Amino acid sequence: xxxxxxxxxxxxxxxxxxxxxxxxxxxxxxxxxxxxxxxxxxxxxxxxxxxxxxxxxxxxxxxxxxxxxxxxxxxxxxxxxxxxxxxxxxxxxxxxxxxxxxxxxxxxxxxxxxxxxxxxxxxxxxxxxxxxxxxxxxxxxxxxxxxxxxxxxxxxxxxxxxxxxxxxxxxxxxxxxxxxxxxxxxxxxxxxxxxxxxxxxxxxxxxxxxxxxxxxxxxxxxxxxxxxxxxxxxxxxxxxxxxxxxxxxxxxxxxxxxxxxxxxxxxxxxxxxxxxxxxxxxxxxxxxxxxxxxxxxxxxxxxxxxxxxxxxxxxxxxxxxxxxxxxxxxxxxxxxxxxxxxxxxxxxxxxxxxxxxxxxxxxxxxxxxxxxxxxxxxxxxxxxxxxxxxxxxxxxxxxxxxxxxxxxxxxxxxxxxxxxxxxxxxxxxxxxxxxxxxxxxxxxxxxxxxxxxxxxxxxxxxxxxxxxxxxxxxxxxxxxxxxxxxxxxxxxxxxxxxxxxxxxxxxxxxxxxxxxxxxxxxxxxxxxxxxxxxxxxxxxxxxxxxxxxxxxxxxxxxxxxxxxxxxxxxxxxxxxxxxxxxxxxxxxxxxxxxxxxxxxxxxxxxxxxxxxxxxxxxxxxxxxxxxxxxxxxxxxxxxxxxxxxxxxxxxxxxxxxxxxxxxxxxxxxxxxxxxxxxxxxxxxxxxxxxxxxxxxxxxxxxxxxxxxxxxxxxxxxxxxxxxxxxxxxxxxxxxxxxxxxxxxxxxxxxxxxxxxxxxxxxxxxxxxxxxxxxxxxxxxxxxxxxxxxxxxxxxxxx
Ligand code: MCN
Ligand code: CUN
Numbered sequence: 033x034x035x036x037x038x039x040x041x042x043x044x045x046x047x048x049x050x051x052x053x054x055x056x057x058x059x060x061x062x063x064x065x066x067x068x069x070x071x072x073x074x075x076x077x078x079x080x081x082x083x084x085x086x087x088x089x090x091x092x093x094x095x096x097x098x099x100x101x102x103x104x105x106x107x108x109x110x111x112x113x114x115x116x117x118x119x120x121x122x123x124x125x126x127x128x129x130x131x132x133x134x135x136x137x138x139x140x141x142x143x144x145x146x147x148x149x150x151x152x153x154x155x156x157x158x159x160x161x162x163x164x165x166x167x168x169x170x171x172x173x174x175x176x177x178x179x180x181x182x183x184x185x186x187x188x189x190x191x192x193x194x195x196x197x198x199x200x201x202x203x204x205x206x207x208x209x210x211x212x213x214x215x216x217x218x219x220x221x222x223x224x225x226x227x228x229x230x231x232x233x234x235x236x237x238x239x240x241x242x243x244x245x246x247x248x249x250x251x252x253x254x255x256x257x258x259x260x261x262x263x264x265x266x267x268x269x270x271x272x273x274x275x276x277x278x279x280x281x282x283x284x285x286x287x288x289x290x291x292x293x294x295x296x297x298x299x300x301x302x303x304x305x306x307x308x309x310x311x312x313x314x315x316x317x318x319x320x321x322x323x324x325x326x327x328x329x330x331x332x333x334x335x336x337x338x339x340x341x342x343x344x345x346x347x348x349x350x351x352x353x354x355x356x357x358x359x360x361x362x363x364x365x366x367x368x369x370x371x372x373x374x375x376x377x378x379x380x381x382x383x384x385x386x387x388x389x390x391x392x393x394x395x396x397x398x399x400x401x402x403x404x405x406x407x408x409x410x411x412x413x414x415x416x417x418x419x420x421x422x423x424x425x426x427x428x429x430x431x432x433x434x435x436x437x438x439x440x441x442x443x444x445x446x447x448x449x450x451x452x453x454x455x456x457x458x459x460x461x462x463x464x465x466x467x468x469x470x471x472x473x474x475x476x477x478x479x480x481x482x483x484x485x486x487x488x489x490x491x492x493x494x495x496x497x498x499x500x501x502x503x504x505x506x507x508x509x510x511x512x513x514x515x516x517x518x519x520x521x522x523x524x525x526x527x528x529x530x531x532x533x534x535x536x537x538x539x540x541x542x543x544x545x546x547x548x549x550x551x552x553x554x555x556x557x558x559x560x561x562x563x564x565x566x567x568x569x570x571x572x573x574x575x576x577x578x579x580x581x582x583x584x585x586x587x588x589x590x591x592x593x594x595x596x597x598x599x600x601x602x603x604x605x606x607x608x609x610x611x612x613x614x615x616x617x618x619x620x621x622x623x624x625x626x627x628x629x630x631x632x633x634x635x636x637x638x639x640x641x642x643x644x645x646x647x648x649x650x651x652x653x654x655x656x657x658x659x660x661x662x663x664x665x666x667x668x669x670x671x672x673x674x675x676x677x678x679x680x681x682x683x684x685x686x687x688x689x690x691x692x693x694x695x696x697x698x699x700x701x702x703x704x705x706x707x708x709x710x711x712x713x714x715x716x717x718x719x720x721x722x723x724x725x726x727x728x729x730x731x732x733x734x735x736x737x738x739x740x741x742x743x744x745x746x747x748x749x750x751x752x753x754x755x756x757x758x759x760x761x762x763x764x765x766x767x768x769x770x771x772x773x774x775x776x777x778x779x780x781x782x783x784x785x786x787x788x789x790x791x792x793x794x795x796x797x798x799x800x801x802x803x804x805x806x807x808x809x810x811x812x813x814x815x816x817x818x819x820x821x822x823x824x825x826x827x828x829x830x
Pocket of ligand 1: 282283284285400401403543546547551583584585587589703704706709712715718776777778
């Protein structure tokens with residue numbers, strides 16, 4: 033249903049092909065690994081084979097004797113410099129190189145810098161480490177057992193593996209709602225550990241110029257300014273002497289938000305050797321050690337009346353954070369925005385408790401298209417709604433429609449205190465049902481079940497699954513949201529050159545989302561300058577204003593706001609200059625896209641290009657009006673924006689083999705004003721594919737010794753086009769009332785919303801066996817086992 037791009041829109045919003053693709057499809061992008069500097073050395077990291085073990089001794093002498101090795105550094109060396117531990121963005125600490133013991137398989141133990149990548153790797157083999165294995169916590173459920181081995185005994189006085197307990201909502205009110213309910217349904221729901229697995233792994237090229245004292249780091253980061261400040265704080269380097277360049281990035285998906293030991297080691301490498309040093313992870317390193325997502329063990333309880341009016345929701349979460357708490361969340365919210373778990377429904381009471389624990393697994397980044405844990409929250413509530421529908425024997429679409437927050441209730445404050453900006457959920461839901469042909473699908477299913485009941489069990493069973501999500505994206509506001517004290521506002525800077533061409537400098541950083549196109553489109557929309565005449569500069573701290581970067585789909589809500597506001601500042605300045613040019617009062621001027629003209633006399637006007645030239649020229653300007661048209665702005669968003677959508681998955685399940693095929697996927701998204709509908713659809717396509725991956729294929733599994741069972745793409749499966757149907761997209765447009773152009777973020781919507789639809793669909797297909805529960809990933813083996821030993825119901829009407 034995606035319309036082809038017949039003709040690119042030239043000015044403002046609309047479909048146009050991405051300007052950055054001109055270099056990407058020609059293989060002319062510049063990624064970190066493309067950076068080559070004279071005399072550059074290569075760094076490789078020795079990683080722990082054990083999940084938990086004491087380091088008895090390390091002998092580096094053979095590695096040091098390797099002819100091409102320039103340096104070998106261990107935790108002990110870093111310790112002597114006070115750099116063995118670094119703070120994480122969640123106010124924890126993390127070992128840069130292990131000193132006392134290793135705490136997860138793949139942890140950084142030592143590094144080698146050598147003349148080439150291969151010699152560095154070879155030399156790793158020459159380092160002798162003696163380990164003394166310790167008992168392992170590989171299952172979060174055992175982390176708090178009495179007598180469990182204490183993983184973080186580096187922390188003074190720490191006698192258990194508890195990280196935090198955190199609550200939201202009103203417990204008493206929720207208990208009262210439950211007491212008054214006709215039905216209560218509870219479910220244990222696991223959101224398994226998954227990995228963002230971007231095309232480009234993580235890496236850095238660090239260069240400390242001894243002559244100038246300037247440290248330049250080309251690095252795979254989604255947040256260059258935040259990295260600069262954190263390097264300054266952690267390493268004690270003067271911030272003006274640090275330049276972070278985040279060049280073209282081959283996918284981030286949240287995995288490139290945090291600061292990993294490898295990044296820090298590249299900096300240590302250049303300091304130690306005096307040469308530029310490159311560190312680039314290989315695929316296994318990326319999978320084993322860098323960023324995880326989810327790992328939420330959730331117990332949900334939902335209360336309702338007999339006719340399906342929801343009264344309350346309770347959730348208890350056990351969160352597995354791995355060996356170091358490195359999860360990126362705004363400081364006030366240790367469990368991110370999980371407590372937007374009440375979903376898209378109107379009921380008065382909700383409560384959640386999140387208990388986080390340490391385990392012997394890799395620590396997390398923000399990780400994987402999550403808008404700070406909303407992925408888990410949406411999955412939970414959408415599974416709970418289906419469980420309730422099954423209990424009440426109600427159609428899951430009907431149950432949702434009966435409980436939606438209504439249009440006139442917006443802005444709507446949830447029972448956990450979040451204010452949704454705008455929405456019209458029933459319309460979006462009905463649109464998805466219409467595209468799906470919902471009633472017809474149910475008829476098809478009924479006929480199929482009758483046929484099975486009558487004994488003809490050939491072919492597959494159809495399942496139809498729904499998920500309706502509301503996300504909260506666009507962190508700040510800065511007063512409420514910060515990371516390590518840095519507020520979440522974004523800067524933008526706009527220069528309009530004498531010839532009317534413009535350069536926009538942004539604090540956010542694209543990892544493939546098409547910012548060079550869409551942010552130019554925002555300026556174009558506001559000023560009428562053709563989009564292709566606007567250059568977007570981002571990803572270089574020396575060239576762009578401060579801001580906290582790209583994640584939580586915050587670029588459009590925050591930097592997009594900054595861009596619209598800065599363009600409006602330019603437009604206001606242009607008005608004064610135009611008034612001087614036309615020798616009229618500025619109050620007599622009116623704007624149309626691209627020009628100011630005299631009210632009632634449209635012939636009398638000046639285009640932005642004419643005004644730009646005059647603003648740089650010798651024209652006499654009115655008192656107080658500066659020359660030029662350049663402007664800057666810092667945008668502090670008043671609140672999050674709340675995109676939403678209705679997803680319907682149609683699956684064919686073969687109960688004999690357990691194979692699930694996603695036959696159709698209908699996604700109706702509402703992200704407010706769409707700047708570039710083609711890019712929005714591309715974001716949704718990617719997220720839906722991700723959803724199939726998580727629902728059906730992906731899991732980071734460990735054995736009881738904490739050995740990682742998915743260190744290559746042979747074991748950790750990614751979805752391909754073969755698993756994806758031809759997506760059927762629809763849209764509704766409900767602008768955000770508090771965003772300058774009414775846009776909400778969309779970059780994570782489909783990843784957040786889609787897994788529940790697929791799981792709900794598979795369970796729907798298996799309804800004849802009364803299967804009501806399954807955990808992701810729904811691999812053939814998992815699905816097959818769900819029906820084993822269960823009688824097939826033959827009385828089933830839907
Ligand atoms: N857009 C639009 N109209 C809207 C909303 C967005 O045209 N109403 C456009 C934007 O201008 C931008 C794109 O859609 O070009 C995504 O915008 P937004 O929703 O603001 O998200 P961000 O740009 O902040 O991107 C971050 C988001 C996140 S957090 C993850 S994770 C993810 C995602 O984007 N990682 C991605 N999509 C990704 N896409 C690619 N190709 N690579 C990743 O790593
Ligand atoms: Cu949570 S993944 Mo995205 O926010 O970079």
